[in-house]
Amino acid sequence: xxxxxxxxxxxxxxxxxxxxxxxxxxxxxxxxxxxxxxxxxxxxxxxxxxxxxxxxxxxxxxxxxxxxxxxxxxxxxxxxxxxxxxxxxxxxxxxxxxxxxxxxxxxxxxxx
Amino acid sequence: xxxxxxxxxxxxxxxxxxxxxxxxxxxxxxxxxxxxxxxxxxxxxxxxxxxxxxxxxxxxxxxxxxxxxxxxxxxxxxxxxxxxxxxxxxxxxxxxxxxxxxxxxxxxxxx
Numbered sequence: 001x002x003x004x005x006x007x008x009x010x011x012x013x014x015x016x017x018x019x020x021x022x023x024x025x026x027x028x029x030x031x032x033x034x035x036x037x038x039x040x041x042x043x044x045x046x047x048x049x050x051x052x053x054x055x056x057x058x059x060x061x062x063x064x065x066x067x068x069x070x071x072x073x074x075x076x077x078x079x080x081x082x083x084x085x086x087x088x089x090x091x092x093x094x095x096x097x098x099x100x101x102x103x104x105x106x107x108x109x110x111x112x
Numbered sequence: 113x114x115x116x117x118x119x120x121x122x123x124x125x126x127x128x129x130x131x132x133x134x135x136x137x138x139x140x141x142x143x144x145x146x147x148x149x150x151x152x153x154x155x156x157x158x159x160x161x162x163x164x165x166x167x168x169x170x171x172x173x174x175x176x177x178x179x180x181x182x183x184x185x186x187x188x189x190x191x192x193x194x195x196x197x198x199x200x201x202x203x204x205x206x207x208x209x210x211x212x213x214x215x216x217x218x219x220x221x222x223x
Contacts, residue, residue: 043211045210
């Protein structure tokens with residue numbers, strides 16, 4: 001049973017560029033959440049998708065957007081990248097109960 | 113808004129002894145709590161959870177204690193093993209909505 005898979009694992013972008021990160025949830029899970037983890041900090045909630053709609057959003061600007069597909073996979077898009085967007089981006093999936101979330105290995109984004 | 117706090121950035125314990133990691137929260141609406149372990153260059157791995165209707169939950173060497181009146185939870189690892197060396201995060205949510213994480217405690221178990 002594949003867990004949560006994310007791609008790419010590492011990438012480097014230039015300030016002002018746009019990036020798309022991808023996530024496939026654990027089998028049987030229909031809810032996908034995205035978190036940003038800066039160095040030395042805990043993960044910060046970006047947003048959550050359920051039934052292809054954004055259900056909740058954390059304190060992140062509109063430059064951060066997402067999408068969920070009918071197969072429950074999800075994308076995180078970040079526009080107009082800033083140096084401060086450099087972080088580990090984690091995707092987490094959960095099932096109907098939502099009481100436990102499983103994380104992927106993350107996508108390391110470096111903005112130069 | 114730092115609703116979940118882990119005030120000890122690091123902890124060093126001898127192999128075989130008990131490791132106690134602490135976490136405090138401010139939001140009385142939180143009703144579900146998780147502990148995660150994270151190795152470098154990997155995503156967090158779920159360890160153990162506890163609902164607010166309980167004050168203790170055990171899973172093998174790991175026990176989580178919840179003190180609702182103090183808004184405090186702790187993770188006990190007995191006995192500690194060198195493979196337990198990692199960063200431990202606690203997380204909390206209200207009604208299984210978004211999770212708030214602490215900043216982590218780096219545990220070093222010395223052989």
